[in-house]
Each structure stands twice: as C-alpha cells, then as structure tokens.
Amino acid sequence: MKKKELLFFIICVSSSVIALLISISIGTTKINIINIIKNIFNNFTVDEIDLYIIKSIRIPRALCAMLCGGILSVSGLCFQTVFKNPLADSYVLGISSGASFSVSLGLLLGLSINSVYSLPVIAFTGSLATSFLLFFNGKKNINSMLLFGIAINFFLSACTSLFIFLGKKQVQFVIYWTMGSLSSSSYLKAAIFTILSVFILLFLLRRNKKMDLLLLNETTAFSLGINANKERLLLLIVSSLTTSVIVAYCGVIGFIGLMCPHITRKFLGPKHKPLIICSFPLGALILQISDIISRIVIPNSELPIGIITSIIGAPIFFSLLLKRKSTIYD
Numbered sequence: 001m002k003k004k005e006l007l008f009f010i011i012c013v014s015s016s017v018i019a020l021l022i023s024i025s026i027g028t029t030k031i032n033i034i035n036i037i038k039n040i041f042n043n044f045t046v047d048e049i050d051l052y053i054i055k056s057i058r059i060p061r062a063l064c065a066m067l068c069g070g071i072l073s074v075s076g077l078c079f080q081t082v083f084k085n086p087l088a089d090s091y092v093l094g095i096s097s098g099a100s101f102s103v104s105l106g107l108l109l110g111l112s113i114n115s116v117y118s119l120p121v122i123a124f125t126g127s128l129a130t131s132f133l134l135f136f137n138g139k140k141n142i143n144s145m146l147l148f149g150i151a152i153n154f155f156l157s158a159c160t161s162l163f164i165f166l167g168k169k170q171v172q173f174v175i176y177w178t179m180g181s182l183s184s185s186s187y188l189k190a191a192i193f194t195i196l197s198v199f200i201l202l203f204l205l206r207r208n209k210k211m212d213l214l215l216l217n218e219t220t221a222f223s224l225g226i227n228a229n230k231e232r233l234l235l236l237i238v239s240s241l242t243t244s245v246i247v248a249y250c251g252v253i254g255f256i257g258l259m260c261p262h263i264t265r266k267f268l269g270p271k272h273k274p275l276i277i278c279s280f281p282l283g284a285l286i287l288q289i290s291d292i293i294s295r296i297v298i299p300n301s302e303l304p305i306g307i308i309t310s311i312i313g314a315p316i317f318f319s320l321l322l323k324r325k326s327t328i329y330d
Contacts, residue, residue, distance in 0.1 A: 005274040008267055012281035016066060019288040023062040024054055026292055028300055064185035065291045066284040067193035068250055071242050073283025074200055074276055076257020078239035081211050082232045083145050086262055087320055090243040091254030093134055094153030095127045099247035100178050101156040102126025104163040123248035124241055131240040135233065180251040180306025182291055189249050200242050204276045211272040253306050255313020256283050262320065
C-alpha cells in the first residue's frame with residue numbers, strides 16, 4: 001500500500017475502534033468502559049449489571065454495526081463497478097427494497113421466517129430478482145439504469161407498504177424493520193457477519209484487477225481476456241447476497257454503500273484494491289457513528305438507524321447527481 005492509502009486505512013481503523021468504545025459506553029445506562037477495563041486488569045470488582053449490559057447487549061451491537069457498515073460499503077462498491085456508475089447503491093437501485101418486499105410478502109403469506117437461516121434466504125430471493133432486472137436492463141442501456149432502479153424502488157416500497165397494511169398483526173415489527181435497526185444484534189449475527197465480511201473481502205481482493213478492467217468498455221476488456229458480462233453477473237450475485245443478509249437481520253440501511261466508496265475514491269483514486277481495503281473500515285466507522293447518534297438524539301429512546309444514514313447520505317447523493325457528467329467514474 002502507498003503511504004496515502006496506509007494513512008487513510010489507519011485513520012479509519014483507529015477511529016472505528018474509538019467509535020466502538022464510545023458505542024459500548026453509551027445507552028440508557030451510562031457506563032465508563034475505560035474504568036471497567038482498569039478494574040478488570042487491577043482485579044477490582046465490577047458491577048455485574050454493567051458487565052452484563054456490556055457483554056450481552058452492547059458489544060454484540062457494536063460488532064454488528066462495524067461489520068454491517070463494512071459489508072454494505074464494499075457491496076456498494078460492487079454495484080458501482082457492475083453498473084459503471086458512482087450513484088449505484090443497493091438502496092438507491094431498489095435491491096434492498098427487493099429484499100424487504102420478499103420478507104414482508106413472506107410475513108403476509110404466513111411463512112415461518114423467524115429462523116436465523118430462513119430469513120436471509122427469503123431476502124436473498126427478492127434482492128437477487130431485483131438485481132437481475134437491473135442487470136439485464138443495464139445491458140441494453142446503462143444510462144437508464146439509475147432511473148430504472150429508482151422506479152423499481154418506488155414500486156417495491158409501495159408493495160411492501162401494502163403488505164404491511166394487510167398483515168396488521170406484524171405491522172409494528174415490519175415498519176421498524178424497514179427503517180433499519182441494530183437492536184436485535186447478537187453474537188450469532190456478529191459471527192455470521194464476520195464470515196460474510198471475510199468472504200466478500202477475499203472474493204473482491206482476488207478480482208480487484210478484473211474490477212479495474214470492468215470500468216473500460218466491453219471490447220477493450222474482452223481484448224484483455226475479461227468476459228465482462230460474466231464478471232459483472234458474478235459480482236452482482238455476491239453483492240446481492242451480502243446485501244440481502246444485512247437487510248434480513250438489520251432491516252433497510254440506506255446510503256452506506258453510496259457514501260463510503262465515493263469518499264474513499266475521492267482520496268485514493270479509482271483503483272479497486274485500495275478502495276476495497278479502505279472502504280470497509282470507513283463503512284464500519286460511519287455506521288457506528290450513525291448508531292451512536294440514533295441512541296442519543298432522543299433521550300431514553302432509539303431512532304431507526306436507517307433514518308440517520310439517509311439524512312447523512314441524501315445530501316451526498318444529491319451532490320453526486322448534480323456533478324455527474326457521465327456513467328463512468330469521475
């Protein structure tokens with residue numbers, strides 16, 4: 001890594017660790033995590049209630065925030081590469097809406113989706129179907145992809161709202177879930193997100209040079225030995241899978257996949273290897289900050305985290321939309 005890339009990476013990782021400690025300390029019950037660590041090392045007694053809150057609630061939540069943010073960030077980078085468009089994101093393109101559509105439909109039909117394993121499968125079905133629609137439309141006219149994705153997003157969101165209205169027994173759960181939440185975090189989910197993080201990072205790092213070539217036109221990519229359509233389809237399936245797992249467990253969290261690759265690209269340029277390595281900790285940092293804000297903005301209450309990320313991300317989306325001159329990266 002170059003000095004600039006290494007510095008960016010170190011800043012993001014160290015800031016993310018600091019955010020993790022702050023996240024563990026903040027909540028309805030204020031806990032000084034530094035004092036607790038000191039007491040443990042000095043063999044002093046620690047309040048059992050505080051220790052339980054930290055171990056059972058706050059550490060899993062902080063870990064899930066870190067991992068979800070990182071996964072959403074690199075998944076967004078995948079979508080931007082596939083569609084050669086810096087505005088592409090699972091939320092903007094309707095892929096997250098596809099996952100929430102299939103889950104809300106499953107609830108309406110009475111399917112058993114309470115299992116930690118069945119929920120991602122149902123969500124993946126909806127997100128993958130939406131991704132294929134976008135992919136095959138983008139092959140014909142990549143310039144209209146964004147508008148097509150926004151149209152799908154509106155349609156699927158409307159259908160989800162209809163299912164929420166019809167399935168009144170599940171209204172509160174589904175409404176809160178569609179706004180995004182980390183309140184149901186657990187060590188099991190953190191373990192699943194860890195496996196998912198390792199998988200997508202290794203998968204993308206092995207293909208970083210091919211991803212660079214995908215930004216060229218198809219003829220040039222083919223002459224360099226790359227089957228552009230095959231690579232795009234593979235990236236699309238993997239990014240849809242990772243996005244759907246996040247949506248299944250944490251609801252719809254928008255704009256992380258748009259913001260983080262864009263910010264990283266502004267500092268480090270268009271090469272995918274540093275983008276992959278540095279976008280992940282930046283996504284982890286931004287989602288942790290959003291989670292902290294969601295817990296402190298209203299005393300003794302919690303805002304859905306998707307509201308916070310949308311408030312932060314929407315201005316960045318608008319600025320990109322106004323500056324954008326082509327579908328190729330700046």
